[in-house]
Amino acid sequence: MIRFGLIGYGYWGPNIARNIQALDSAQVAAICDKSDASLQRAGRAHPGTLVTNDCNELLSSPDIDAIAVVTPVWTHYELAKQALLNGKHIFVEKPFTSTARQAEELIELAERKNLTVMVDHTFLFTGAVRKIRQLIDDGTLGKLYYYDSMRVNLGLFQHDIDVLWDLAPHDLSIVDYLVGQKPEAVVATGASHLNGLSDVAFMTIYYPDNVIAHINVNWLSPVKVRMTLIGGEKKMLVWNDLEADEKVKVYDKGVNVRGREGVYDLLVSYRSGDMWSPKVEGTEALKAEMAYFADCVMSGQRPFNDGQAGLRVVELLEAADQSLKRKGEAVYA
Amino acid sequence: MIRFGLIGYGYWGPNIARNIQALDSAQVAAICDKSDASLQRAGRAHPGTLVTNDCNELLSSPDIDAIAVVTPVWTHYELAKQALLNGKHIFVEKPFTSTARQAEELIELAERKNLTVMVDHTFLFTGAVRKIRQLIDDGTLGKLYYYDSMRVNLGLFQHDIDVLWDLAPHDLSIVDYLVGQKPEAVVATGASHLNGLSDVAFMTIYYPDNVIAHINVNWLSPVKVRMTLIGGEKKMLVWNDLEADEKVKVYDKGVNVRGREGVYDLLVSYRSGDMWSPKVEGTEALKAEMAYFADCVMSGQRPFNDGQAGLRVVELLEAADQSLKRKGEAVYA
């Protein structure tokens, strides 16, 4: 039974708390938030759990095994470090830290103290992403061509991070999980219209073997779109996360270029067959992730979404920051 | 009555011919194509019209007032030049030419000989784009924030141009028409998977005042998407060109950042009101464009989609070429 101290009970914290409570292997022992209103909500939802404004109560409590850090990004490093120094395992909201340097330090510290670090890359626990990974692993898609994601909606504007740091980590963690290779270069463009931070941004990531990823994030879209195209040599798929059912559609479509006839005529054949929408597990991703965290802590197994995974995402974000400042100049890994 | 010589009767040529024939102010006098099969199709569809393999017959014929050049891009310059030298007005398929240099030369030549040049930016004559322009001009959208277009499908692979030169001219001509400002910088990324030419590409165009345009083109998509988001200070819109009705939806949505409270709390308000889909003219854009060309020739009026408009699109494509080669390095205007 892993006893959690949860720091941060704003938008996402209540979901973490609820899903921990739903497990047999874990429980929320204490909740901390700066806001009294949030603490009151926490108290009503989790009667009997300690609620406090002082995060040191959690960080130093001998009754707590693990700290869930669900606060703004700029606070992650300090809270996670204190938790590790106090011998607590950590579960940290994405993105892991504000800089790659901080991430490296936390990884090293956790290693030294033999503690588990997990970064909350929730999407990796959804039925859709698991199914897509399976379709890649079993060769259904064939050699990967591209990953192209559109993740746009109205708001929510953040005061400390731009739209890339807010929305792109989802896709960056997914691409990292699906492609499994080190990126070669990152290009980012974007614009800011309201508070000085980019609210519209586009990111291209070059991988070896002509694999390319593209991520379109936008806080100023009138409609919510969560659509990803993934192209492979044998099959192509569309993942529409807003569909209630049929989130993933696999198309038996492809192109074959067989050379040229004379100088001008390209010999191309197009294949267009059936479409197939595999059933995708509908269980709540966050619950599976929290159970996995508890398992990892108890077994000592290193999670696949560990500090290194978190670091890789932060490195891409830092590269994107640089590229965006230089109007798209490629930043090499 | 403008008598047209049409060069190129492949995919798009028949549409040009049909729409010219539907006008009272114009007619197709002769059709030329290299392929005998195409000429046979032309002959069946336009009985009584001269069909020939030899384009010089058209270019030098005293019975012909204007030449429509509907051939692959790399042939535009030579054909258009001959037509102008022979005193014919020209209607040229998009993109205008293979290089900006060629476009400038044609513009100069036409000016000298007082001939009309029109570039086939068909989308500017659709009800949807006209309505969007009107919504910008009358202030409905407010200050423009961004233009973000996704134009993807399976194929058709070209042997001489990549996916940017094939699909992006549509959006480039539309953005040029809607924004009406000189771009500051262009960034392009992409990848090639089959025939050495980019088949997946992304393009960002920076305009003054933080206006940003983004274009996503792809020949390897399992699904056809034609979706454009346009954000403005007062309203935002979605243009889905694949919808039979309701192509344009205008959202009374917006964001207002009123500053900060203390260091951490951003004061943001979101407005979310009605959606409204204005009726959009359903008449065939190409017919309106051909009628406009005939009008311009007869009246001597300079078309708004003239050689200069064609040149601006070619300049953006050349800039994109350069940027793409340097992996996204910004190319400045």
Next chain:
Amino acid sequence: MIRFGLIGYGYWGPNIARNIQALDSAQVAAICDKSDASLQRAGRAHPGTLVTNDCNELLSSPDIDAIAVVTPVWTHYELAKQALLNGKHIFVEKPFTSTARQAEELIELAERKNLTVMVDHTFLFTGAVRKIRQLIDDGTLGKLYYYDSMRVNLGLFQHDIDVLWDLAPHDLSIVDYLVGQKPEAVVATGASHLNGLSDVAFMTIYYPDNVIAHINVNWLSPVKVRMTLIGGEKKMLVWNDLEADEKVKVYDKGVNVRGREGVYDLLVSYRSGDMWSPKVEGTEALKAEMAYFADCVMSGQRPFNDGQAGLRVVELLEAADQSLKRKGEAVYA
């Protein structure tokens, strides 16, 4: 402060309980269910609330002002009657009762004892139905032509009622609310494929002045559909309840028949203008309904979704039963 006794904590009961608890004007004092598992869930969700297997504890308790009956239909009459006899106000799940005779008896009893009866016609409290009613009341739609609803999905099969009694009450209560007239005749058809009760059924209701309603319900549909078309002389609308936004779309479309020219040519003009999707309140309907119940009890005001409204729906269901048995023979009011 209205103290509720809730009988029935299966699928819908927890929603009723949660929404009562969210009010300042009401609270759940006790929960009863036959199933121990349900009672355990109730206990966890509402710590401190009395939970019991014995509904008489609730029905006779002096601490309870109102009974919410959220049990299978065939039990409504007996439970509601006991509640009224014990001086409790009642809130009864739809459909109100198994027979019109039972409904009339409950209405009479409540009247005699001056108690409030409300039937849970939740949809009447949604933003969509309120907006539609408003569009009718303010003359936007013009004279009503028809109401046509499709409400289909896979399951849930009931053991005691067929698909008409399960799904049609939603539409019947909405039509009753929107049309506000006494129906003239009812026709129902359907078929049973699995357990002897109709799982696919269709119902037509004739109202005065050629207003017609049609309801399509189906437990054997592979997809979930919740779509209603409403035609009026001036405007027509589509209500798609599965849309996250834009649930109601109003079309400026219409037909005008101006007579004939000669014998054969009908002079018809079609109007097709803008489409408009009014913003619809997104607040939870059930919460508004429970607050309204508490208000009605405290003020003595008679709710519009009272026993009479419940009776009208039951009468239509009884008529449909008869018609269905006679393969569509009209049953007159």
Next chain:
Amino acid sequence: MIRFGLIGYGYWGPNIARNIQALDSAQVAAICDKSDASLQRAGRAHPGTLVTNDCNELLSSPDIDAIAVVTPVWTHYELAKQALLNGKHIFVEKPFTSTARQAEELIELAERKNLTVMVDHTFLFTGAVRKIRQLIDDGTLGKLYYYDSMRVNLGLFQHDIDVLWDLAPHDLSIVDYLVGQKPEAVVATGASHLNGLSDVAFMTIYYPDNVIAHINVNWLSPVKVRMTLIGGEKKMLVWNDLEADEKVKVYDKGVNVRGREGVYDLLVSYRSGDMWSPKVEGTEALKAEMAYFADCVMSGQRPFNDGQAGLRVVELLEAADQSLKRKGEAVYA
């Protein structure tokens, strides 16, 4: 080579003509229409073809093998009869005739003179309907449960027939083709709002073994819908004819009722697996149908969409007429 005389060049006639001309096995020898404007259009589209106001020219011409009757329903019988008496094969627009009596007479006459009769049930030649038939024939769907079709749009109002006679023949011919059994009873309801003929109508057809068909047709719908649900014991499908691709989606969904536990608990299990959209032939149905007609005439083979198939649809329409007049009273076969 079958030489056609085409009578009626209004909305559908041009499509018939174009598709005959596209065949090697047939040609349009003459076109007749009452309207001079229609004849002019015919002349422009088919230069060299005889056009005339006088249908007797076609009916009596020795150069014509077959007459295509593409006129209003009430004229079918007389024109078809004259054609048969003159020894011409006939291709007749749906619905075949105004009464079953007329259809029987034409069938008998054609039999006597050994001439081919085909009724234009175009949908039976679409890739979608052929695929659905195949899924039934090969047992994929399992025992059929229901066919439920929604076919609604704005207009086109007819002066001589109501919405049932206009739109329902499509579904009636499809159901006849898919179910392949004699219907037991027909129930129809509807209402008229503008010109005295039903513009909104609903039809239920009872088949043996609890197979039920339902057809919803409407000339007063703000949106165009062409959606059919088909339920079977093993699989269920949705056919959305307005989808560009993926018109047919097959769902591995089902319900199994295994009896009851005690009195109240129904033991039901729901199966919900993958969805699969088979590729459907995209060739023009009408072209395939015209080629089939030419084949049948030349080979003497009796078409499956013969006069008997046309008669069965007319019988259902007559039954629907009667039922609609009696407000849904079942009319038995």
